[in-house]
Amino acid sequence: MTPNENPQNPGQPQQISLNDQMKRRLEERLHLAESGVNPYPCHFDVTHFSDSIITNFEDDATETVSVAGRIMTIRKMGKASFFHLQDANGRIQIYLKKDDVGESSYQTFKLLDIGDIVGVKGYTFKTKTGEISVHAQEFSLLSKSLRPIPIAKEKEIDGQKVVYDAFSDKELRYRQRYVDLIVNPDVKQTFIKRSAIVSFMRGFFTGQGWLEVETPILQPIYGGAAARPFTTHHNALDMQLYLRIANELYLKRLIVGGFDGVFEFAKDFRNEGIDRFHNPEFTQVELYVAYKDYEWMMKLVEELFYQAACAVNNCDSVVFLGNDISLKPPFRRLTITDSIKEYCGIDISDKDEHELRSMARDLGLELDPKISSGKIIDEIFGEFVEPKLIQPTFITDYPIEMSPLAKEHRSKPGFVERFELIAGGKELCNSFSELNDPVIQRERLEAQSKLRQRGDEEAMIVDEDFLRALEYGMPPCAGLGVGVDRMVMLLTGQDSIRDVIFFPHLKPE
RNA sequence: GAGAAUAUAGCUCAGUCGGUAGAGCAUCUGCCUUUUAAGCAGAGGGUCGAAGGUUCGAGUCCUUCUAUUCUCACCA
Secondary structure: OOOOEOOOOOOOEOOOOOOHHHHHHHHHHHHHHHOOOOOOOOOOOOOOOHHHHHHHOEOOEOOEEEEEEEEEEEEEEOOEEEEEEEEOOEEEEEEEEHHHHOHHHHHHHHHOOOOOEEEEEEEEEEOOOOOEEEEEEEEEEEEOOOOOOOOOEEEEEOOEEEEEOOOOOHHHHHHOHHHHHHHOHHHHHHHHHHHHHHHHHHHHHHOOOOEEOOOOOEEOOOOOOOOOOOEEEEOOOOEEEEEOOOOHHHHHHHHHOOOOEEEEEEEEEOOOOOEOOEOOEEEEEEEEEEOOOHHHHHHHHHHHHHHHHHHHHOOOEEEEOOEEEEOOOOOEEEEHHHHHHHHHOOOOOOOOHHHHHHHHHHOOOOOOOOOOHHHHHHHHHHHHHHHHOOOOEEEEOOEHHHOOOEOEOOOOOOEEOEEEEEEOOEEEEEEEEEOOOHHHHHHHHHHHHHHHHOOOOOOOOOOHHHHHHHHOOOOOEEEEEEEHHHHHHHHHOOOOHHHOOOOOOOOOO
16 A cells, blocks of 8 residues: 555545644654754664663762653743653653753754654753753654644642543544553553563463464364354355354364463454453463363462462452452352352252243243253353352352363263353353363264254354364363453453453444 | 433533633743743634534534444343
8 A cells, every 4th residue: 555545445645634733743844854854763772761760860970861752741941941751661851951952953852842752862860849850961853743642731739640631532542542552651551561461371371381372263163162253254265264262172182182281372253242341352361281170270270360460460459340359369169059059049959941940030030931951040140140259259060051162070960060260240261171072072062053053143063173183082181261351451450341452443433 | 232421622621591612731923041730921723523404593402324432231
């Protein structure tokens, strides 16, 4: 695409709406170039970052530093000026005096705007009012900004930072995340933490000797979860493909192949509704470990969340959705049957579909007459129990109909060895002892495909190649899926998934 | 999918009963060599989300549409 082409309407020049401020900045860009100042030079030698200058400052020892960043505030006072420069780590005040930088350089400075990126060389000092600053000896323009950034002003009152005119339009913040990141420092911190959480998990897993792998996103048959997929088309092969809804079936093939532990940070895609807990594309880390079961996996998950919280927050408790949550192990464990007994006062064990349905009706739950007993239990749980589980809780031993890929419970017929981790009333993890009997797995998938024929769009499809892999023999195995976005929400205290994804899905402008 | 709210200057927001489009910040001009929501004096800046309608007259009332936000539904 040529630079001036309109992406929405190829062939047409792009309509850049020019307001007065942009016009002026464009003229300034030309004016600077004509007067011999390159508005976009190639490099600048940075020696210091704002945060380290401030931490290492000593009153009687000035230090020569080169810093670079974006101009965020300007206070011009005739022949001297102050401005704040924002670099990757924070802000530092710069003091610029005409006598020090020279007439022409000072004239150039006076043309600059908030939003321009500059480099400054100077020495550190503390102003009359006590702010650690850099006294500029040289400065240079590094990149001219053509669009005015939203200016939020800050004032400290009794140590409390008060922000005026903050850039707060949520739509604009999501659409122009780059601006959000420039002007709202907390946003940047959330994403730095997100990266730290992912790094921590990667280290936690590889430290055990498990292998990080990559498996297909474009799949001819989707599986591993109950969800509607996105479809796409491969032209050369002229075939329909699906964007993965999970990578479970591929990772298990790798366990068959002889790896003892594999994991993948997977972007998954589900063609479903959008709300503050769901984005159409989201990140899930899935982990499979041979010769282990779900009991073992629960201990691992406790450690994972506890250590991750300590690593990124230096603290084992968080505030999530308005609740104080402690991530100190052990987490409470409760079978789904016991949880319903506790929160609804009813005993669902050994009840048939008819009895369960009337119990649900007594609780005031309207149910689709087509759904079977496992799904009824899930509905009761989802409606009356899950929202009440604020502290981290493992809910275990789900009805077998809901879990076609999990192994039947070793001592409870009709249930599987499965757990979910719930915190703040929301599911964060799902895990089971993986079903590795290929004959039973085939039966379960075929039962799913019957549900599918009856109109359940989320029922799974029989994946013959996956079954073939199991027929070669898969060791006993524990599997885990962690919703990374939700885990980041929990550990950063964000109430919406949109605040932990840089570019959440929005309709086109 | 349903309901509620929102959409006015680059940003944050006022706009009363339908009668000339407002403020602060930002921008521009002038003054100002340790300021910090810098200050002082002046100036410019608007297709009031889009399209229809009612009316002598619509930012304001009505209809439709678009987008967003929140809640609910759906959703491992």
